[in-house]
Amino acid sequence: xxxxxxxxxxxxxxxxxxxxxxxxxxxxxxxxxxxxxxxxxxxxxxxxxxxxxxxxxxxxxxxxxxxxxxxxxxxxxxxxxxxxxxxxxxxxxxxxxxxxxxxxxxxxxxxxxxxxxxxxxxxxxxxxxxxxxxxxxxxxxxxxxxxxxxxxxxxxxxxxxxxxxxxxxxxxxxxxxxxxxxxxxxxxxxxxxxxxxxxxxxxxxxxxxxxxxxxxxxxxxxxxxxxxxxxxxxxxxxxxxxxxxxxxxxxxxxxxxxxxxxxxxxxxxxxxxxxxxxxxxxxxxxxxxxxxxxxxxxxxxxxxxxxxxxxxxx
Amino acid sequence: xxxxxxxxxxxxxxxxxxxxxxxxxxxxxxxxxxxxxxxxxxxxxxxxxxxxxxxxxxxxxxxxxxxxxxxxxxxxxxxxxxxxxxxxxxxxxxxxxxxxxxxxxxxxxxxxxxxxxxxxxxxxxxxxxxxxxxxxxxxxxxxxxxxxxxxxxxxxxxxxxxxxxxxxxxxxxxxxxxxxxxxxxxxxxxxxxxxxxxxxxxxxxxxxxxxxxxxxxxxxxxxxxxxxxxxxxxxxxxxxxxxxxxxxxxxxxxxxxxxxxxxxxxxxxxxxxx
Ligand SMILES: [Zn+2]
Numbered sequence: 049x050x051x052x053x054x055x056x057x058x059x060x061x062x063x064x065x066x067x068x069x070x071x072x073x074x075x076x077x078x079x080x081x082x083x084x085x086x087x088x089x090x091x092x093x094x095x096x097x098x099x100x101x102x103x104x105x106x107x108x109x110x111x112x113x114x115x116x117x118x119x120x121x122x123x124x125x126x127x128x129x130x131x132x133x134x135x136x137x138x139x140x141x142x143x144x145x146x147x148x149x150x151x152x153x154x155x156x157x158x159x160x161x162x163x164x165x166x167x168x169x170x171x172x173x174x175x176x177x178x179x180x181x182x183x184x185x186x187x188x189x190x191x192x193x194x195x196x197x198x199x200x201x202x203x204x205x206x207x208x209x210x211x212x213x214x215x216x217x218x219x220x221x222x223x224x225x226x227x228x229x230x231x232x233x234x235x236x237x238x239x240x241x242x243x244x245x246x247x248x249x250x251x252x253x254x255x256x257x258x259x260x261x262x263x264x265x266x267x268x269x270x271x272x273x274x275x276x277x278x279x280x281x282x283x284x285x286x287x288x289x290x291x292x293x294x295x296x297x298x299x300x301x302x303x304x305x306x307x308x309x310x311x312x313x314x315x316x317x318x319x320x321x322x323x324x325x326x327x328x329x330x331x332x333x334x335x336x337x338x339x340x341x342x343x344x345x346x347x348x349x350x351x352x353x354x355x356x357x358x359x360x361x362x
Numbered sequence: 363x364x365x366x367x368x369x370x371x372x373x374x375x376x377x378x379x380x381x382x383x384x385x386x387x388x389x390x391x392x393x394x395x396x397x398x399x400x401x402x403x404x405x406x407x408x409x410x411x412x413x414x415x416x417x418x419x420x421x422x423x424x425x426x427x428x429x430x431x432x433x434x435x436x437x438x439x440x441x442x443x444x445x446x447x448x449x450x451x452x453x454x455x456x457x458x459x460x461x462x463x464x465x466x467x468x469x470x471x472x473x474x475x476x477x478x479x480x481x482x483x484x485x486x487x488x489x490x491x492x493x494x495x496x497x498x499x500x501x502x503x504x505x506x507x508x509x510x511x512x513x514x515x516x517x518x519x520x521x522x523x524x525x526x527x528x529x530x531x532x533x534x535x536x537x538x539x540x541x542x543x544x545x546x547x548x549x550x551x552x553x554x555x556x557x558x559x560x561x562x563x564x565x566x567x568x569x570x571x572x573x574x575x576x577x578x579x580x581x582x583x584x585x586x587x588x589x590x591x592x593x594x595x596x597x598x599x600x601x602x603x604x605x606x607x608x609x610x611x612x613x614x615x616x617x618x619x620x621x622x623x624x625x626x627x628x629x630x631x632x633x634x635x636x
Pocket of ligand 1: 155157236255290
């Protein structure tokens with residue numbers, strides 16, 4: 049996607065144009081800067097809440113961030129609403145005047161992509177399956193967001209045009225710093241990518257890793273367990289999960305999620321072996337507790353449903 | 363630069379669902395006038411001006427109060443023997459194509475439980491309407507709340523579904539007594555693609571591709587004759603009861619909207635009635 053004329057002008061006269069832009073964005077909605085933390089030099093992360101999208105959080109429920117190179121910025125996920133996207137943009141602009149060259153969507157889920165519209169000048173980078181997967185769900189996601197936050201919150205969200213589709217691996221040059229994008233076979237979803245910043249050893253896992261918040265299976269549990277083996281091989285010093293705090297110590301920080309997915313698969317295999325139907329298996333699962341995951345009661349029954357349908361073909 | 367920045371970045375996708383969807387109000391209560399009005403429309407479409415009675419105890423419908431996974435919502439219909447049903451219709455009111463399945467119950471079928479899985483787009487009423495041998499229509503309904511957050515009635519892995527298309531599986535109990543009702547579960551791997559989504563690359567709607575009919579028979583006698591549609595989940599799944607009088611073959615023939623025919627059969631060995 050070509051930058052609109054105003055952005056070309058912005059490069060010619062940075063100070064003035066940046067000020068004008070700031071005014072424009074303020075006018076487009078309350079673009080109050082989203083708080084971000086610099087987890088490594090030039091790597092900024094905003095941590096979303098362990099909640100479902102609700103008026104109190106405005107869709108700010110996933111981790112999003114950005115990496116600043118010598119020439120340009122890459123934004124990694126954009127938040128759960130256009131308003132969160134605008135606030136992320138305000139955070140970028142308060143840290144650097146370099147242009148946002150890329151937006152990477154780690155996968156199709158609305159809490160990660162609905163802020164994309166705040167970065168019209170950037171090239172959108174995502175998994176080769178991203179556009180199709182999101183197109184199949186967009187109307188449902190928009191309707192949900194309208195229910196959760198009101199119709200105006202979902203206004204203007206359209207189908208994304210993925211400019212750079214990643215089927216395997218890709219390097220994104222930011223000037224003196226290149227990010228490595230890796231696409232995965234079906235795991236959390238059928239369109240997961242990770243973003244590695246080799247300069248600092250920071251790995252953005254997207255939702256291939258959940259910390260504290262219960263993992264949600266919207267692809268394949270078995271595929272996800274396999275993806276975690278590949279993930280563990282990534283040379284990272286710290287990881288920014290899709291949800292939960294940034295962690296040092298890799299790949300030990302994968303252990304809790306592996307335990308959860310392993311036990312989920314075991315639980316469903318036992319039910320299938322015992323001839324228990326889907327409804328009964330879900331009902332029993334819904335009463336399980338004590339694993340200490342946030343939102344367990346909301347997502348565990350759904351996970352059991354999805355994994356049941358996956359494993360009955362074994 | 364002017365206007366809403368998101369309108370620059372995004373182009374609006376065309377509305378992927380049929381006009382019927384416009385009638386729905388998300389989050390509406392079960393007995394709400396909008397829902398009633400919609401049912402009136404559906405009733406007239408599917409049953410013309412025939413009277414439909416409340417089924418009372420004769421017909422049960424089990425469904426989760428809240429859909430967990432919007433793509434896979436189990437529906438279980440309980441048919442009492444006194445009902446003497448010959449046909450069963452499953453309807454998901456607020457889906458783009460509300461008629462999920464129309465099922466003829468054949469001579470080798472047995473009353474009892476009939477279960478399948480549907481996609482649920484919105485908060486919706488789901489209904490089972492049975493037609494009795496003497497031509498009466500009896501109905502029972504349930505209200506289902508949509509799944510929250512990121513759950514959507516979409517295929518999780520279209521590539522895999524396509525690769526496995528047509529594969530079938532039949533789960534039968536270990537011991538099958540002759541002349542008694544037996545519960546079987548049929549799985550058919552198929553994307554059951556709704557075809558409603560917009561293809562960003564081709565700029566056209568993806569054509570629908572789903573299983574449109576499934577016939578189950580035992581030793582040549584019909585068990586079920588089903589007409590199915592896109593409200594049925596991917597990898598269509600049916601649990602049903604039949605009565606094997608003697609050893610024989612349980613046969614399935616499924617046809618999709620590309621006229622591809624999938625057939626498979628399973629030998630059944632009965633144990634002497636005790
Ligand atoms: Zn996700």
